Amino acid sequence: EVQLMASGGGLVQPGGSLTVSCAASGFSLSSYWMHWVRQAPGKGPEWVSRINQDGSMINYAESVKGRLTTSRDNAKNTVFLQINSLRADDTGVYYCVRDLREFNYWGQGTLVTVSS
């Protein structure tokens, strides 16, 4: 069974940092582009980042560029998203998503709350 389990969310103070992880099972992570998509409460999804199969190509949304770092460890079937200089508008559920086309699969997201 295909599963994507995100973890590492929580309550963080403004200006802090956080790393969210996403563990894949039931398929080989190394075969797919992986994306991070976040969704603020009551809002639509916002694409934030993608990473190619071997990690050699990474792209970020302009709104987060410079504060986010996406990486992957195919041996551990895991992708990571590090968020620095957290702001209130970073609050939301962070999803790791396999492909946005034919092989699309959304994992269980993890909630990140930025508040003092």
Next chain:
Amino acid sequence: QSALTQPASVSASPGQSITISCTGTSSDIGAYKYVSWFQQHPGKDPKLLIFDVNIRPSGISDRFSGSKSGNTASLTITGLLADDEADYYCNAFTSSFTHVFGTGTKVTVL
């Protein structure tokens, strides 16, 4: 990269058809065939309905169809059902090698 523009809401009666538009630019929708559509029910994860403008994944009803003309993509739902009441989002690949979602459309089945 600004969000793609969708109508905030669309409503129709059961059995009718609706079309949701998604307007972008020549740097995203107009540039590539990579437009996807997602359905999201309250409290649920988004579900892929259409990819590559007009291709339905396995298991998606043929009541859902997609198209594109210039910088605007469209999702049409025919034979509207109560379960189609949800939020719908388009997504497109851009010339900056990023993706962008639409502003979202709330579909109400009267």
